[in-house]
Amino acid sequence: MKLELEDVEDFARGAAFLGAGGGGDPYIGRLMLEQAMAQFGPVTFVDIEDIDDDALLVPAAMFGAPTVIVEKLPNGSEAEKALQALETFLGRKATAIMPAEIGGVNALLPVVLASRLGLPVVDCDGMGRAFPELQMVTFSIFGHSASPLAVTDEAGNTVLITARNDADAERLARHTVLAMGASAQICCYPMSGADVKVCGVRGTLTLAFEIGRTIRIARESHKDPFSDLLSYLERTEYYGKCKILADGRIIDVRRETRMGFAIGTVKIEQTGGGRITEVQFQNENLVARSDGQVKAIVPDLITVMDRETAEPITTEGLKFGQRVKVIGTSAPPILRTPEALKVVGPRCFGLDEDFSPIETL
């Protein structure tokens, strides 16, 4: 499909849904994409099956502290320069761009880069949602290395990192970003078309757009956006097991910042009284429990949404008294394998619990 200027808002809304409470507010990303598209034109999403096996595909992302990103806005050419550095190092040009993370602001940034360069974006990502750390991607689960990776700041300063493992790559990249003023862009996990055919989470860009569009159209025609959203998701290949986990109002929000993560819980009281649903989060929503019983758990997606408009609410935006519905959605099968659960399963977030698919809860 071709993403046009007027589609950006829908795409951003869908990306916020897939952010599962995290991934950052897509507002800045949306504006950047609108400005880029107004200047450089629309972007084509290409199915991974239409990509040659030996093509070079490069994921791109924004990297930094959200508080800083909204003040020191990007120059716009960071990702381009990071990509160039990577291309020089690898001795070849990228065939297409892709997001590492379809949830939140990082769904939009690769599309900005693609628009500026006139390159297509592969309709694939490495999370099928949002996760807080660089190595929590299917690319890494399938043994691909995050490095060589390139980090570029607004002045065009670029640091190329080749690391022995992804933990080192992540640590070095984070300190580099801090030295760059806590806001930078990154190109990492360079892979071949054949690689991504195996490890990519497919169709997630079109999915984000369709989710955003479904919600908007339901609103415009005064229909219940939730029933339209669920019936759309049920028709998708990966996200079909979905349900409303809670419908009520927020009666408690607790949060603290620890080790650079926003950690906390939110409690929702069911309309009509009685049942309490508690959602625990660490940037993203991790687990939803109703009266103590697990109803959905990471890597399955848990998204808190405004009860009337179905606008996704990030964990920073949760407030006492909000009327919300909590939607649980199955994660793509690639994230539910034993190998994947070692990287993105409940225990990776300090939960003393094993993964149970939402359809069994």
Place this chain on the structure above:
Amino acid sequence: MRIGVDVGGTNTDAVLLNGKRIVSSTKAATTVDVTTGIVQAIREVLRKATLLPGDVKSVMIGTTHFTNAFVEGKRLLEVGIIRIAAPATLSLLPLIGWPKELGNAIGRHVYLVPGGYDYDGREIAAFDEAAVREAVLDIRRKGLRAVAITSVFSSVNADMETAAAAIVGELMPEAHVTLSHEIGRVGLLERENAAIMNAALSDLSSQVIKSFRKALSDLGVHAAFFISQNDGTLMAADVVERFPVLTIASGPTNSMRGAAFLTEKTDAIIVDIGGTTADVGALTNGFPRESSVAVNIGGVRTNFRMPDILAIGVGGGSIIREAGPENRRTSIGGRVTIGPDSVGYELTEKALVFGGTSLTLTDIAVAAGVISIGEPAKVAHLDKAFVADALEEMHCRLDDAIDRMKTSFESVPVILVGGGSALVKRALAGASEMVVPENAGVANAIGAAIAQVSGELDRVYNFDTCARDVALSDARDIAFARAREAGARDNIRVLDVEEVPLAYLPGGAVRIRVKVVGDLPVELGA
């Protein structure tokens, strides 16, 4: 003695206060030019109190001049917009996201020059005096008279904004200059927007202040005068000339502060029911709770100090309809819908009880015997069950709004103010008590007359290089200095401290926000 005036969409209210005692009050119609209505209201409270104008020591005015001008896009100056940030921020140019007409009214005179700071105070690029000089010369050549200057992290270091202002001062001594660090918080686009809005209003603000001065002196009032700003504190008139944008949306704040004054409560939910909307807000420590999200004004995103207000379309003039399939979702009971449209200031012509043809919430209240105005016979034909449903719907909508604005599970006092407060006939959900103060109808004017001023600081500190207690006391000192600069003399105290570590990164960078408030000198505040 002091006078408080608050300008609303329908009425201009005024009160004369002697210490904490209300000497007289009045409601006059708001006039198209606003100023005439204000003068009429002041004249009226003085007449009622049989006082000499000379006894008035201070006048506090909450006005919609600047909000109206901005929302209507009228009487705005074109603005030379200088952003000191390159190579950062070029991906999002100034005025992005503005409504087209408003952007055109401001003109698109954008200058991006090198500079700005990182969160830790390091320069993004050196200040480029020649580039700024060239920009200012171009602004001068275009004949512009207002300039807005914004640099990245000017809250950490304002030197580059100040240096650019000096160049404007040298080349365009007559120009109005707005520096972003004096108005907004962290968040470049929102702060820049506020600076641009402020610069665009600068001509109007000089005119308005001048006309107020003249009007007061024509009335024989030779008092200090202040304008209320959106966080519920005051600015001296000469400060408003420089920062008109800070007065935008002061109306709901004034009502809430007035309600606090009348009931002597510091923590409560305030419900201000007017003709078109009910504004619901939370009072904490005697001040309106501030909104934590970006606020749109006339379609422009800003982040300055605004009260967190939930406005619902329930007022005395709201149109009542039977709920049908297309609008049932907006009805809680599922049988009746209220608003969001309203007959507004035409209530006394259009409502049934006044011989009109529109069924309004006022008509329902009359039919139910809750209030008695107009001709009750004209609503006698209304179905009793429908009237009861409509009245219950109104209460449910208010219950719901209160519940949304509460910050905790506990019941809180609910204070009703505004002309529509008489419509409420049962206790609202979640209220520990219901209070309808005397003079509830002019709570807004009373709120304007409460003589306090504030100071604020919002900055990122690095605890690795600056100990936490040193950072906190530095932040506090700056906020205190700003409150004193705004006119505070006594009882300056910290209202709020916020400490938020920067997420996702190692290191000790923490954003600190301190807000303090203090009293005006006693001779003005009494």
